[in-house]
Amino acid sequence: MDNSEHDNLSGIEEKLGYRFKTRTLLQEALTHRTYVNEAGGxxxxxxxxxFGDSVLDFLLSEILLTRFPGCREGELTRMRAALVDEVSLGRISAALGIGSGLRLGRGEDKGGGREKRSLLADAFEAVLAAVYLDGGIESARSVVNGCFLPLLDSHETLSGRDFKTDLQERARIVRHELPSYRLKEISGPDHDRRFTVEVYLGDQRMGEGTGRSKKEAEQAAARAALAMMKGEG
Known part of the structure; x- marks a missing residue:
């Protein structure tokens, strides 16, 4: 491990508020498949x-169940989906400095992989799994609380917004047309399917989103479109 990688790992640990006993777990969490392909092993x-995907769902469900005792299942599900969509996880990952610590193949690195939301979101889940395996559930809970409790204070997450409905209303008022959704791809193994959906207004592509179901992906895409439309009308 060179000094640059050591500094990157130390910086991530500092922002996580967790120091790894087995640092190779953190290195594995930051290793993209393109790096392994080029290294030959x-x-x-x-x-x-x-694993981190399941840990995150469990800990966030616990937080939401405790914090919002009056919310029904549908509201809790929407709030959790807003917290774990690619946009949110990508922002959290970037704030933790995970992008700079990623081990990428040369092509992926040159192609801007350190800023790709999908890579950052996946890496955050992997890092959370590494924290759990290294330090147990309480360490993982501490990381999740530190990263996500501030988001629960934002009005859009707290309300469990239905981004598709919000986009439909805004598009009708501002553009005088309704959004349409197109399934772009389905990826991942059978036990961990990921759906990617694009949203359009007319012929204009307004954004895309990824989720573990088509509905979740559509919500993420609608959220991205709303961000693009911010300031219109």
Whole structure:
């Protein structure tokens, strides 16, 4: 490990508020498959991402259940979906400095992989899994609380917004047309399917979103479109 990588890992640990006992777990969490392909061996972060996804869902569900005792299942589901969509996880990951610590293949690195929301979101889940495996559930809970409790104070997450309905209303008022959604791709193994959906107003592509169901992906795409439309009308 060179000094630059050591500094990147130390910076991520500082922002996480967690110091790894087994640092190779953190390195694995930051290793993209393109790096392993070029190196000709080793382990990428996909297994940790799979586990981290479940850890994150569990801990966020616990937070939401406790914090919003009056909310029904549908409201809690929408809030959780808003917290774990690609936009939110990408922002959190970037704030933790995970992008600078990613181990990428040369092509992915040159192609801007350190700023790609999808890579950052996946890496955050892998890092959370690494924290759990290294320090247990309480360490993982501390990281999730530190990253997500501030988001719960934002009005759009707290309200469990239905972004599709919001986009439909805004598009009708500002553009005088309704959004349409197109399934772009389905990726991942059977146990961890990811749906990517694009949203259009007329012929203009307004954004895309990824989720573990088509509905979740559509909500994420609508959220991206609303961000693009901010300031219109």
């Amino acid at each position: 080793g382990r990428d972060n996909q297994r940790l991402e799979f």
